[in-house]
Amino acid sequence: MSGLMAVFWKELADHFNSKRFIILSILIYLASIFTIYVAAQNIRSGITETTQFIFLRFFTISGENQLFTFLFFLSFFIPIVGIALGFDAVNSERASGNLSRLLSQPLYRDSVINGKFLAGLITLAILVTSIVLLVAGMGLRVIGVPPNGEEILRLVAFIIVSIIYGAFWMSLSVLFSVLFNRIATAALASIALWIFLFLFVPIIAQVVAGANGEIAGAISRISPGVLYGEVTQVLLIPSHPTMFMISMYYTGLEPNPLPLSQSLLIAWPQLTSLIGLTALCFAISYIKFMREEIRST
């Protein structure tokens, strides 16, 4: 256990001291502030008298161009942070000659990978939570409407889902760091997969499925980004006519907002898929790392 904690604290300190992490954090904070600025400009026009959950609107509103919502930025940047936290987790130890020295210390081998994963997860959690709180704080100043109890619960759920989404990308890049000995290969593979899933899968889904929206949706859900987008939309826009309801019930009607428990129920399949994918990537890298032999070079 002491071995795990030693690895954990060291990795955590490494993350917070690394230039990579500092640069990324600054970038993300700036992007968040920018989206909040845009949202603040437009929030009045987007609100009618019947609008509920005003506070949550702040996270999903943008200018005329619907692209630059806070939500979009987050779903764009979280994978980058996740990849940055994991892509050199194991192979850098090997490349720098630390691995055999590290493994000759009295600690179980899984403490190394567990400690690294845990440290990455905590780093991710701190980053995501601080950004959401930052945005929430600024939102409070701009619109002056405090969040109600359910809004707070929804925000907490949103933070947790975002951390899981980041954890998926981190465990994927950790997997690549175990599979590829070269750090650059692991980084490029992670980013290539991210671009493919984020940009191309939705396009491919459109092309393959043609006009059939349901099949397109099913294919595009290969991408974790789409899963994340669906879950967070359900969480942050309680009255949003979700993918399941469009055709069935709410044609042209302003739907009533759902209670949180129902929102979670709708998002449940997507959420479990995300958790499952994360666990799968971590399990493969764990097994690979445990079985790997230290060889003389």
Next chain:
Amino acid sequence: MVEHGVIETKDLVKTYGKFIAVDKLNLRVDEGEVFGFLGPNGAGKTTTILMLLGLTEPTSGKARICDFDPTREPLKVKRITGYLPEKVGFYEDLTARENLDYTAALNGLSREIASRKIDELLDMVGLSEMAKHKVGTFSHGMKQRLGIADVMIKDPKVAFFDEPTAGIDPEGIEQVLALISNMAKQKVTIVLSSHQLQQVQKICTRVGILSKGHLVAEGSVNQLGRETIGGGKFRVEVQVSEPTSKLVKSIKSIKGVTNVKSSGDMLLISCDKDLRPQIARTIVDSDCLLVQMKIEEYGLDDIYMKYFREQ
């Protein structure tokens, strides 16, 4: 612990696919020894060390360190063994001190003990002034010395050094070797792998020569030399002024001398044990003048070359 060696292997085998890296290795190293593990690149030195440390699983055979099985009880073995890998690496962005702190934490040392110990060790390896510098700025020799401090943190009973002198300057080599032999004085059993023979010769009490996974020879350097080159004999070289056949005859009659060859004023005497005093007296008694006399010492180079030329 007395009847078993600190390190023992029995028919240790390691294969990678069809390639046999270590083939039925039987080895025994006793407490306090400095064992030199020699052989060309790819002879299986590192693989053997990795198996002894429990970092690699043997294909078959047994390895024991202080009566622990490295495969079954890796943690117990790792607690008492220190390992300095061939291409030792440290976290370049951390200082020397932080690197040692991490190793201390991994070994479960408390902060106070670790801090005191790190001070001592940095002082010992001559890096006190560099303690707060990042390891990225260190030379190779400094990293090796830091590596020795790193090994010493856990007070190992057995320490493995894989090519500790490779790629560092002569002064650095001296420092590293001095530190290692200092460890040996503190009752640490040391296994040293190398192909730089002269250096190993200086500090090893015993050497084993490994070739293609086989242990081809084992013993102290002098013993090995006598066995491989001198045919088990001591050889004494004597220079006298004007040697006579009578002198050769009387030297031959000394008990234990097996052969005398003369060429010019040099006599080459083979004998069963070190007979220099007796030979000297014989020469003086025969009215010849003794110019110089030396016993042939076998360099590891000679032994080594002999083994690998024969193949």
